[in-house]
Amino acid sequence: VTIDGTPQWRPFDHNAADAVDPAEDWQFFTAEEAATVEAITERLIPADELSISGREAGCAIFIDRQLAGFFGTSERLYMQGPFAHGTPEQGDQSALTPRERYRVGIAALDDYCATRHQTRFAELAGDAQDEILSGLERGEIPLEGIEAQEFFSLIHQNTMEGFFADPVYGGNRDMVSWRMLGFPGARYDYRDYVEKHNQKLDFEPLSIAGRSGWRTQG
């Protein structure tokens, strides 16, 4: 693009990410896969007095939509081979995209559960699920086609992302995690607060999509 002079403003121009419609059907997962992921997110972030669970907050929907998009395909990343095992310092060198990691990992996990517990992961009791997740985290459970820790760390990362990201991505329903932490969300002006030291500020959190206080009341 050749640019000479201040570029003209193009009406409506913006560069926002598309918001997710949580009401839509799964876009990447099969129903079975979704059930497994929902079960995992339910355990990683359990419901308690602090908040609803990761599943309830929409983490599985979040992950599904992430996998349906560029994150799932690694399309932005350098994915040329050769793919070698490197040192820990050389970071992630897997040839698998996140989509592949989930597809392979969930299948392997359910296989593992079928073999060990004659049922799918989602059907297991909470404690049993926790145990398996811990085993994956420690790398003690062998999975077919993918390193257990690689699979666990990805789904752990994505669950946390879903729980704490802006609700427009499908997780963090009603900004639940932000309310829990006291994080005000997508606010942009703290000039009047920066010098209010050591005070609780109690902001109503704000999403990219706004908040209820914006609507005319009554």
Add this chain to the structure above:
Amino acid sequence: QGATEYDQVEKGRYLATLGDCAACHTAPGGKPFAGGVAINTPFGKLVAPNITPDVDTGIGKWTFDDFQRVMSEGRGPGGYHLYGAMPYTAYTKVSEEDNRAIWTYLQTLDPVDHLVVANQLPFPFNQRFTLWGWNLINFDKGEFKPNPEKSAEWNRGAYLVEGLGHCGTCHTPKNLIGGDKSSQFLEGSVIDDWYAPNITADPHKGIGAWSEQDLVDYLSTGKNRFDIASGPMAEEVEHSSQYWNEDDLRAVAIYLKDGRNADAQAPTPLAAEDPRMVAGAEIYADRCAGCHTPNGAGVEGLFPRLADTALVNGDSAASLMRVVLAGSRAGATDAAPTAPSMPAFAWNLSDEEISNVLTFVRNTWGNAAAPVSPSDVAEMRETLESH
């Protein structure tokens, strides 16, 4: 046609800048004066034609008399009527001597072979003879006559504002068929979905609170203590008024400051408790205050002041809705190259939300003006999107 001698060319160039012919007759990035972009009129689109001296597609075959007739009568060679989008209702005030100089300057342009079909109006508006009736109602022909009661500066200002400056083209309210309501000269009008504010001496809706220097600053740099020019006015400043000489700018300021409505009263603002005001205040804090500052003072030269400014208090909230919906880039001048932009919020704020925040803005910090309704915003949204 006259020779393109230095004195006439220089004079004509300045006058063409005063008249901002390029605003309409030059397309962005296009060859100078080879034809502009489509201008929206109440009846459809018109394109300002090629006025370079190209024989086939420009005015290369015209004589000065043809040109004088356009400027003074709004009629083309052979007598066809021009549409009022060419502001001849203002240019009619321009003296023949000044027109001669503009004409001479136009002769020095590189002729550009670019055919412009000006008339892109649908039937029946594409029938030029219907303009005859338009002129009966909307057109007072005649060169500017100085007012002997007033100073020479005032008269120069009047000549510029009423004539070449054609300020009224945008700032004077229009009747149903697009003609000026002369009794409301400069009281504000909506043009191309922008509100050209009231620039009478009204202290609330107009520029009554501005000093002469404020006016000069605004016209010469596109910004001043109160405001940054956007949209059409940004273009006016960028292409035209930043190049006006100091004397002319001051003359315009003197004339405008001496305008009507200096004694106008401000209306009472909406109550802060009004639910629309309450919601609007929230939105303002979350989405607007970061730039326009919590007290609406803005940042001089960067984020326009919203508190107590004519544009915000104007009869029409068109510009306000437009910039919030579609965003806008401030004009850049040599003195102020920043060209910051108001971001677009159409994708992010609903009609109701925009109406609330604008209602809040129009009734806070000393502002007072009619609330904006969600349906106004919806209509503006649709209009802008259909362009």
Add this chain to the structure above:
Amino acid sequence: MPTKLPATDAVVVGLGWAGAIIANELVDEGLDVIGFERGPWRDTAKDFNIASVPDELRYNARQELMLRTAQNTCTMRNDVSQTALPMRSWGSFHPGNGTGGAGNHWAGITFRFQPEDFRLHSHLTERYGRQAVEAANLTLQDWGTDWEEMEPYYASFERVAGISGKAGNLNGTLQEGGNPFEGVRSIEYPTPPLKQPYGPTLFAEAAREMGYHPFPVPSALVSEAYTNPLGVTMGPCTFCGFCTNYGCANYSKASAITTVLPALIRKSNFTAKTNCEVLRVTLDPSGTRATGIVYIDASGREWEQPAELVIVAAFTLENARLMLLSGVGEPYDPVTQRGTTGRNYAYQTANSVQLFFDDKNFNPFIGAGAVGMGIDEFNNDNFDHTGLGFFGGGSIRVTPIGAAPIANRPVPPGTPTWGKQWKRATVDNYLSTMSIGCEASSYSQRGNYLSLDPNYSDRLGRPLLRMTFDFPENDLRMAQYCTDRVAEIAQRMNPRQMVEKPMKGHWNSGPYQSSHVVGGFIMGSDPSVSSVNKYLQVWDVPNLFVVGASAFPQNPGYNPTGTVGALAYKAADAIRRLYLKHPGEMIA
């Protein structure tokens, strides 16, 4: 076969800080300049819309503003015994892309280096003796310039960027509240210091009590509306806390797009070509004159743009890579230590101490890439290194950058990573934890260098840049020492718990440490061990200037960009005042 275009006076490769500054100066000199930028044109209101930019997932987690590794990345290894592998996502550093470069998403801490830094090797030798310096086993070098030469250009950069801060040494007079260790400065900071959040305030109190001299961290986030000498206006920072790795919605963060480009793009003799990646600098057959550059446009067509003058300002990594790809200079060989292209690559040694409190609320979401308080008592050579077994030091400071919760959920060591306990700990510590950082020096050593990778290439088949780097023993010792000093201050602040995090072990390409990659095409006065002279002019290719942190022979305990900007002004001024009088010759 690239299509040849009409020649122009000068081309600038990269429209980040360095490129935009030089382009603007050359344009003002009357040259016709074309600026090439591989990424898009960035516009604040469009790209950093206040409603879309505060989005941690998109900008921080998914690296929206960074160069796509699919377009270009580098490979890394810790030493020559390993095979380098590609960095498939960014981790340790975050290269920029598009007009503004990394400046769009930088943090904005804008230090000047200290006068001694420009003659570090001489200085240390004078102070500690040759033997001590040799024992450190480093390849420290002088820069070939000095404070007197650099100071005016620091001032120019600070003025264009509106840097906020408090002078410590104004024309030789120490100033209360400023940094007493800074070199003599000719101007006060253009904008006053930012307001301070709670964490930095606590830290400064403790430091002051301990006899140190805390000062507001100099910042490229302006504290009030500011119009720079180019007429471009910036608005005050609102402490939004979506700053590092994000673009600023408010025109508050200085970057090429908020300070230089608005004025530059309007000048008739400047043209920007965006989405155009420069592939190489073309040389005449003798190799002593650059004839222009070759670039590829968005439709995949290759073009040759001849020019009288070529400025490469494509950030450290691409500067070095372009020189290697274009055959400029001899590639550095770590075994023989011959060759200069790729030599003396260095980084930054990041350390910190985390403080957990029970009774404090830091409102950590209030923050900015560069707001905070720091001390310089343990930086560089501000303390006596005799007998310490290392040289160097770090900038100790508290700079709350915001606390978006995907990445910012401090919990004490040993906390589970999920489940109920994790959640409880997360909530308990979110508001009441702070951290003191120590951005420390990184000294070059023989085995750290940049070269072309033999195995991996980009989409066009051109070798990727290979980075061979590990922390020198010297730096790890320094890290431990300085972190201990930080811990002493932390202790005085009386936290419930404190976690020391000195840099340890090997350089890991995964966790973010800093984007302060420096060296590889360094400046100096001796062509046998440097690539450019003190005007950033390439030895033996007089019409080629390579500008950026690539010119640093080693890195002090400061962030680089103030110096990058100063070098850009220095090079531009040399071109304007000296080079153009005798084009095609090395500046005497």
